[in-house]
Amino acid sequence: MKLTKKSVILIFFSIVTCFIIQAQVGIGTTNPQQELHIVGDGTETIRVDGLGITNSANNYGVNTSLPVHVDANGNMLIPNSPAMAEFAFNGQDIISGDIYVPTGPQGQASGVVQLYQTPSFTLTQPALVMVTYSMSAVVWNRAGTIAVDDGKPKVVNTFFYIGNGSTPDTSISYGRSSLNHSNFAPTSGNWITNGYFYSTAVDSIYLPAGTYSVHLNAFITATTGVTPLLNSDSFSVDFGGASREYLKVITFY
Secondary structure, eight states, X not given: OOOOHHHHHHHHHHHHHHHHHHOOEEESOSSOSSSEEEOOOSOOOOOOGGGSTTTOTTOOSSOTTOOOEEOTTSOEEOOSSSTTEEEEEEEESOSSSOEEEEOOTTSOOOOOEEEEEOOOEEESSOEEEEEEEEEEEEEEOTTSSSOOOBOOOEEEEEEEEXXXXXXXXXXXXXXXXXXXXXXXXXXXXXXXXXXXXXXXXXXXXXXXXXXXXXXXXXXXXXXXXXXXXXXXXOOEEEESTTSOOEEEEEEEO
């Protein structure tokens, strides 16, 4: 049977239409369940030359489990490492001067004092948020004039809250760190340790999209439950005087 040019064109468009309707390709299967369906025994890989060490500056050729991501246009790529991580806040020397915190007159716990609040930051999607900080602390008598040498226990606590950009949620605290300090001078009066200690902690929180802030706090106490309480149990702490404090907020999407 001789086919006319018109018949060939109709057959061609029928075949193309059929492929467009099916729009599924199978490799290793005759029954594809998606637009591209690859079936194998688990040892096969998909090779994309553009992601290889020769063509991708982010492929260092030493890691067989590099993450491949898809951008907004559907392009596959190896992102800069670590993938989708960024500083929401990176504060160095965050306290100007220092912050003086005394116990009660007989060593009772001070109230919670906010040492620092970050500017607000926004998560555009759910993210794992890692907060790390280091805060200097130096212990004095309650008047803040001389170093202590009484040998009595002193506890310095730091932690942080997550806020909504302005107000902290005080129902949950994170990144708790405690310093236990005791200092005794022999009769010579020379053998005491003085200077800055550092309270450091790291914590991670999974947060939904939204606006947030980090609120770094402290409180101190000398109360041990032993009675009677004495005026000599009191002390104070100056936070932030070393000018080497930091607070960092890193997000992982």
